[in-house]
Amino acid sequence: MLRRLAVAVILLAALAGCGAAPAAPPVSSEYRIDLVVSDDLSRIDGVMELRYTNQGISALDALQFFLFPNLTPGGMRIESCIVDGRPSSLTFTMNGSKARAALARPLAPGAAVDATVRYRVQVPPDSKGEYGGFARTEQTLAMAWCYPVVLSPDAWSYGFPAPYADYMVKEESAYTVTLSFPERLALAAPCAETDRRAGEGRASVTLRHGPARDFFMALGGAWTVATAGTGGTRVRCVAPAGREAAARFAADEAARALECFKKRFGPYPFGTFTVAAVPLASYGLEFPGIIAVTDRIWDLDGEVNGIPNRALLESTVAHETAHQWFYGMVGNDQVREPWLDEALTQYATWLYFRDRSGKARANGYYATFQERWNRVAREEIPIGLAVDEYGAKEYGAIVYGRGPLFLEALSDAVGERTFDTILREWVRRYAGRTATGRDFQRLASEIAGRDLSGIFDHWVWQAAD
C-alpha cells in the first residue's frame, strides 16, 4: 500500500510536467546503534535505539525485526526490548529470525514510535563464508545484519529466504553507529568516521550514514589498503595482506565504474565508497556505500573454474558498484522482483565494459548472459517472478542471464539513446523509493512514447506456452 500511494504521487507529478525529481520521502527508521566487539571477534554486544515512523497509509499494530544471525550457526539473543516506554514481549518465528513486537496502541500513518533493544550476537567462525557477510576468521569480522533490521511491512509475511538470493525488503534509513573494537584492527565502513577515540588497546569510532537501505562494516587485522579518487568520491579498498596489486586493481576498477555510472545514471550519493574483502560464499554482496567481495579471488594469478581471478574481481566490483544505483538508490522488493535490481545491474556492468574496455571484453561479458540462459536450454521462463518461484539453477539463468538480454531487446526496440534516457530517468524519478517492475514498464512506455506491453509481456510477465 505504501508503494501504491508513492507511485500515484509520482505519476501525478510526472503528468503535471514537473521537471524536478520528486522530493525523496522521509526515512522510516532512524537507528542509533552502539556495538562492542569482543577481543576474539566472536561476540558483539549491541544496544539499538530506534525511532520508526509509519510511512504507510494503514495503522500498524506491531514492529517486525529480522534477526539474521539466527539463520546461521551463530545467533542473536534479545536481552530486552522496550517499545514506547514499556517492556515488550517478542514473538519469534522462522527459527528465531523474525521477531514481532506488538504495539500497545496502533501506530497511525505519519506517527512515530521509539524502541530500545539490547542484544548479544554470537558470530560463527567462517565456514567457506556461506553466511552472507556475517562471519569471522582469526583476523576478520564481517558484520552484515548485526542489528535487528526493521522489516518493511510489505515483507512481514515472507518466509525463509532462499540461500541464493537477497533476503529482505529494506526502506531508506538513517544510521548513527558507534563501534568499540580491538585497536589493532582496521575498519572498513560505508562512510567517513565522524569521531574516533582510542585507549587501553581499544578504539571507538562513530559513523553517520544515510539515507541508506542497510549498514555493513567489517574489521580486519591482516589487510592491505589501496585508495583511488574519482570526482569527489574517495574510494578505499581493503584486501587480504600480500595482495597489494589486487587491492590497487580493485580500487581503480571501483573508481572507473563509479565514474561510468555517474555519467550514465546520475550522481552517486555518498562521499566515500569502500570495497572490502571478507569471507563470502558468493563473489560479491552489495550494501550502500560499501561492497563486500569474497576473499577467495585476490590472487591475480589464480583462477576459479577456469576463469581468471582478475576477470572475476573486475566484473564483481563493477556489478556490485552498479547496485549502488539499482537497489541502493532505486529500491525494489528483492524477494518478489529480484530482476529489477539484478538484471539492471548485469546490464549496467556490460555497459561499463563497453564504455571502458572495448568490444572484446564487453562481448566476453555479454556471452555470460547467453551461457547462463543456456543452462535452462533458453526456456522462456519469465524474468519477473519472485525468488521462490525459481529453482536455484533457474534463478541464476533467468534473472542474471535472460534478464539483461531482455534489457538489450528493449534497448533495441526503443533505440539506444532512448533507453539511456529511460535508465537515467528511472534513477532520477525513483531514487529513495521502492519501485516496481510495473513502474519500470510505465516509465519506459512514457519515454518511448508508445505502449511497450508486448515486449514486457513476452520477457517479464508471461509464462512460456
Ligand SMILES: [Zn+2]
Ligand atoms: Zn547483484
